[in-house]
Amino acid sequence: MTTPSPGVSGSLVLDAEALYRELLRGVRSMLTPTTRLAGIASGGAWLAERLQKDLGLEGPAGVLSSVMHRDDFAQRGLSASAQTALPFDVNGADVLVLDDVLYTGRTIRAVLNELFDYGRPASVRLAVLVDRGGRELPVQADFAAARVALPAAQSLALARDDSGIFQFQVKEA
Ligand SMILES: O=P(O)(O)OC[C@H]1O[C@H](OP(=O)(O)OP(=O)(O)O)[C@H](O)[C@@H]1O
Numbered sequence: 001m002t003t004p005s006p007g008v009s010g011s012l013v014l015d016a017e018a019l020y021r022e023l024l025r026g027v028r029s030m031l032t033p034t035t036r037l038a039g040i041a042s043g044g045a046w047l048a049e050r051l052q053k054d055l056g057l058e059g060p061a062g063v064l065s066s067v068m069h070r071d072d073f074a075q076r077g078l079s080a081s082a083q084t085a086l087p088f089d090v091n092g093a094d095v096l097v098l099d100d101v102l103y104t105g106r107t108i109r110a111v112l113n114e115l116f117d118y119g120r121p122a123s124v125r126l127a128v129l130v131d132r133g134g135r136e137l138p139v140q141a142d143f144a145a146a147r148v149a150l151p152a153a154q155s156l157a158l159a160r161d162d163s164g165i166f167q168f169q170v171k172e173a
């Protein structure tokens, strides 16, 4: 699955800032007056925070942690990543979940469980910077700024430099 997208060319060249601009465009087109943003810790939380500002939305974006519902909790245990913080009533909310990378879909399954611990949203949608394929669960993004086929031996994570500019870090597993 490889779809040419802004910021993606050749084997693997990802311009995270170009992808962010594409994500901003996509999320803007998805917004309704009742949409609430919630980013998945940690990469998705930075994204949601920046989108919240760039879209001129009031208050902080929500943060969702996958930690308590991960299916590999027994191996990983509690990590130091951010805790869930949802500055809105989840009951009846239209939640737009943000993440940097969608891979197996296991993180999304875990954060949906986390979200539903806080209430019963009216709707939940998902927007990501990169869908790298490799799904192990029936999960899909409503919007992906790029779709690339990445070898299982590589991992991709969003990072920020000191001035807040996004970069992708590609690591060999
Ligand atoms: O679809 P999946 O196979 O679950 O993978 C995608 C998740 O993996 C990465 O998070 P990671 O757990 O590495 O944490 P991080 O955001 O703190 O880097 C990424 O940020 C996604 O949240």
Ligand SMILES: O=c1cc[nH]c(=O)[nH]1
Binding pocket: 066, 069, 070, 071, 072, 106, 107, 108, 110
């Ligand atoms: O629940 C989860 C989330 C991400 N990755 C996993 O292996 N399990």
